[in-house]
Every structure is written in C-alpha cells, then in structure tokens.
Amino acid sequence: NAGVTQTPKFRVLKTGQSMTLLCAQDMNHEYMYWYRQDPGMGLRLIHYSVGEGTTAKGEVPDGYNVSRLKKQNFLLGLESAAPSQTSVYFCASQRQGFMNTEAFFGQGTRLTVV
C-alpha cells in the first residue's frame, strides 16, 4: 500500500522560479488537501479539493495554485517562488463522508527558497 505519496521530498529553488509539487493517493479518496507547516505555527491549509475537477482556497492560498485533473492526483504549483514560501508541505487525502473518515498524510516535501 503506497497510501499518499509526495514528489519531490526535497527541493531548493531560487526566488522567482516556479515548480509543481505532486501528491498521489491510491485509496480512491475524494478529498485531498495541501498544507504547509512552519515552526510554531502548526499546519495551515493552503488549498483543498472535494473531487476530481474541483479546488477551493484554504487559509493561506496566496502565491499558490492547484489542480485536480485526475482523482488520484493533486498538484500544488508555485508560479514565482518567494523566500516566505520556504516550508514543509504536506498533502493529505480523506474518504468522502464523515464517519470513520481518517485523514492520511504524505511524508512531506521540504522546500527552501533562496
């Protein structure tokens, strides 16, 4: 069972560069999320998706875009990276519905913008 897989695991970007983080899940979950984790601030929701072809803004969406073209994949894009986007990014997925809907997380992507 792969669960939730994030690619890449580490990346260093220069200010202004762009990149895409990939999240893939093999559990046929409807809901997917992108979070960022910064010291002392916990995990903050960037964007989320309730199904293929849908996306919505979370708590801190500025500077990021997302796409959910396939149910199993949720992409997070940085069009013009800034040092403030240095963080650890986590993807999660969850089955639709609200009973026994445990959220599963990937291992994270550590991004440094210099």
Next chain:
Amino acid sequence: KQEVTQIPAALSVPEGENLVLNCSFTDSAIYNLQWFRQDPGKGLTSLLLIQSSQREQTSGRLNASLDKSSGRSTLYIAASQPGDSATYLCAVHSSASKIIFGSGTRLSIRP
C-alpha cells in the same frame, strides 16, 4: 472560524509517568477529531480518530476523549516511554472538507 489550541506547547516528564495532552476548539460543530504523532523531520502518523458521536477511543497505551459541548479533547498516555517522545497534533474536522490543526505539543520523555 474554527480555532484549535493545544496546551502546553512543550512537556517533559520522566519515563513511566502517565500524562495528559490537551486540545481545545472554539466551534463545537465538528464531525470528528483526530490525534497525530509527528517525529522530527517526518510526516504525520494517525493515532486515534474520534467521531463526533463518540466520547473516547483507545489504542494500546493511548486513550483519547472528546467533549464536544465544552470544546475539549484529551490524549492520555499511560506508562510513558522514551519512544513516545514526539510532537502530538490535534486536528478537528470542522466542516465539509476542512481539517484544522492545533500547533502541537512537543513531548519529551526522560529515561
């Protein structure tokens, strides 16, 4: 807007002690609450999930309780071990499609 708070931010106890981690939330209209463990530089490992209709869940030495009316959850760890040292995160499934996290409690168990 749902806010989730975890107190204390850090806790250090000697091995063998029983301990309680606290989580509070401002909006009692939740679907469920999930406790996670995070080791340094690692991802999140799910420990326990409590449905909104439940009062507690148990897994081994861990017991999580939920009191929706007061907006509180506790994670009880019995007979703590050095391997329990990690950051513990509380997450509230607060509305359709949203999971809100507390900032965590960093736990250190002294041998």
